[in-house]
Each structure stands twice: as C-alpha cells, then as structure tokens.
Amino acid sequence: MTDQIRAISSPKELRARIREGRFTGPTAGHGGEALQANLVMLRGEDAQEFLRFCQANPRPCPLLAVGEPGDPSLPSLGDIDLRHDVPRYRVWRDGELVGEPTDIADLWTDDMVSFALGCSFSFEDALTRAGIPVRHQDAGRNVPMYRTNLATRPAGRFSGPLVVSLRAMPAADAIEAISICERFPLAHGAPVHIGDPAQIGIEDIHTPDYGDAPDIRPGDIPVFWACGVTPQAAITTAKPALAITHAPGHMLVTDIPSSHAERRLTGVHPA
Template sequence: MADEVVGQEYQGNPGALSPQQARQIFRAGTVAHTSGYSRGYAQANLITLPQEQAFDFLLFAQRNPKPCPLLGVLEAGQVSSELLADGDIRSDIPLYRVYRNGQLDSEVPDVRDVWREDLVSFIIGCSFTFETALLENGVPVEHIAQGKNVPMFRTSIPTYPAGVFSGPMVVSMRPIPAAQVADAVRITSRYPAVHGAPVHVGDPAAIGIQDVNHPDFGEAVDIPAGTIPVFWACGVTPQSVVMESKPEFAICHAPGHMLITDARDLQYQVP
C-alpha cells in the first residue's frame, strides 16, 4: 500500500459548497473527510466492480436493501449520471481505495489511470443522511457529540446471498435515550434509501456482539446511562461481502471520503 495521501485542504466553508463545487474541488486535488460538506445533500459510498461480478452485486443489493441501499448505478462505459451532473466518478471522490484479488493495493485521489471500460459503479446510500434527520428531530447522535467515528460490528445476522456474494451483516451502533428509541425508529424508517429502520434494539449478545465497547470498525463510544444501544444495517456490509469473494479488481471510496451527490437528503424521505 502507498504512503498516506496528503492533498490540499479546503480553506472556505465546506457546508456552503454546492455538490458540483465540492466535486470540482476534490477533482482538482483536495483530499478531505467529507463530513459537513454541502449541507443538505446526500453523500454516498462507492463500490466499482468488473461487469463479470455486476449482476451478482446488483442482486445482492436488491435482496439486502437495508445494508446495501442503491442510489444509482453507472453502467460499463458510464462515468457520470444525474447523481453527479457534469461529474466524473473516477476523480470526484476525495480518496479511493484500489483492491486487487480482494487485497488493498493503493489509496489514491484519482483512479483514471487504473480505470477499465468494463467497470460498473454502484452508488450506495450512507447514514449521514439519517443522522442529520435524527439531529434535526432532537434525537442525540452520541458519536458525533463525542467527536468519534461511529462504532461498527460484525454480527451473526446473515445477509441473503446472491451469486458469489454472501456473509454476515455489519451494523453501526448508536446509543439512544430510552424515551427516544421510538422516535429514532420512526424517523429512520422514513429513509429506506439510507439503511432505514434499525435491525436490532437492545441486547448486543443476541446478534453475536461479544463486547459493545470493542467495535470491529470505527471507534468505541461511551454508552450514557439511560440509553439503549440501537443497531442499524451498515454500508460496510457490501464492502466486506465483496472483498470476501476476492474479486480480481475493485475500487471503493476511502472511509469517510464520500461521493457528494446532487440528491438532496430530503429526496430520500418517504411519507
């Protein structure tokens, strides 16, 4: 793996950038975590695979909409769509990870030099959207308050297999005050395109989590007295399931370095 990429930093107010401006800045070389960029617009995960695996992955997403909510697909030969108008999926994300045979090969701010005509890109919803909705509705989001990355866990919950892809669900955990668990369920269930309602409320052991203070990914958060751990399907699931199958070639966004889309968060709200 290459050394850590250090790019320019953006000096203005990232929340005020339009998605198109943000993508231009990343295309021009800025490397940054995208949390807080282009407020009100949906950010997304990327998984790019050769056409050969594309049907199986699309089917995996259809069968597992909670961990793998698809916002859009770029067919082989396509590098843009209405989710990234005038954009280029090969350069508009601040940082990419390139995998060969399921192993991380490099971390780069641009993948045009390794791009192939047979690559299909899957744009997958991200929990940033529902966290905004939780905060706006007065439900606290602990890992944000504690300045940490969300804790994520491998579980004993199986996904529905599809072709070459199978494996357990990865979940994210947010401690929610007992009196607001119902609100958290109600609010996130209105966002099925970004993981939707929780998959589990309470007892971590029941879904195979040995120690809720030792996450498999992200960072541990303190669980305040009076809160209940609530678990949502996590976008790390498809990435983990894909790498398990050791695809000959794959590209993903680097964690925290998301695609900023032209879709407003509110667009993904159902009644």
C-alpha cells in the same frame, strides 16, 4: 493543508475540495442536507452478480444509481466524476485490501460499472432537527461500524455478514429515531437492532471493525442500522480480480436532497 473540521454545506464545494486534495476525511456533517452514497465499482460479470446481491439485500444495499459501463459519471445524482469525487477509496484485488488512494483515475477501466448505494448519513440531519444527538458528529469522529453474526442473502459469489453502524442515544430518543428513519428506505430505513450488541455477535462495542470508537454517554442505549460497508465484507468472500469502494465513512456526496431518501428515486435504477 486540508479542510477536515469546518463543515462544508455545499455538495459542489465539497466535491471541488475533494478533487483538489483539500478534503480527505469522513463526510458526516458535510454537504448540508445532500444525499450521501456508498460506492462499489466492479467489472463485467462481477458487476452483474453484485447487482443481484443488492437486489437480494435492499436494507444494507439500497440502490440509488447504477452507472453505464466505463462511464465514471452519475448524472442522475449530480455533476459527478467517480474517479476523483470521493475523499478516500479502497482498492481490492482478489478480495484483499491493497490500498486506500484519494484518486482512482489510473485504475478506471472501460468495462467498470459503478453502484451508488444509500447511506445512513442521509438521515442524520433529520435526527438532528428532531433534537436527537448524533454523537460521532458532535465528537468529530467517523461513525463506528461492526461486522455481525447476521448473514446476508447470497447472490452468486457474493455473500457474507451484515455490517451495521452504531448511534448511541437516550432510550426515549431511540423510539423517535425508529419513527424518523423508517421514512428513509433509501438510507437503510429503521434500525435493525437495539440494545445488547452481543445478540448480533458484537463482542466489544468500544472496538468497532470500521470507523472510530463510539461516544456512549450514561443513559444511552446502542441503536444499530444496516450499513453500506456490507458489500466490502461480501467482496472479501467473492474475491473479484478488482473492486473499488469508498473507504468507510468517506462517502460520495450528491446534489440530491436527503429528503429524497424517503422515496424511491426515479430514473436511477437499471431496467
């Protein structure tokens, strides 16, 4: 039996339940005020090119930590084992999605490099404290995410569209959300678009490319943030022989307070 509904406020307890196979769902609303992270894991030269892609696209790919080759830990972010501590992964071969396991110990290699990227779930506590609704959490859903017509900056073979996440809210709250989220550069910062989704290439807001359908109430306006699923779109273009990511909405929950997303973490960036 899995624990998917009761909010788990301790990051360590949440990771323990994930390792035990007792939690396999989206992590929004779990882990208390801990920083959550998107994950990309690549080998050799693919990892070097992807690092340059992150540096060229800091809004969707804010670097929190880069692992040592072959080391599944990220000590700067907590007592973490990346082979077991994500509720659901995605496995890509030659740019094609081939599986969504809950453990990747059998896929880990001694040249694999891990990238932890900031996640918008990390500022949702700040929105909630300000009285701004976070509709997908209230509805018990995964956040809706969409591919757009906005291009990322290419780096080597890595390129592709910007992916965005949606939070619908009253117009007055959207203004305050901008002010709050621009303080969180390591959690994607301020929104990249507000209003008409067609202007950024989203044809049907009720049918996201990833996650669950949005909960949009009368008087709400759509607010879109850069999303850490963007690298998964780039993987389909780059076609590395092997890539492993988190499944959308199923994040790595760290031991770092989410307030740290308001500034650049120390000791986690490569030289």
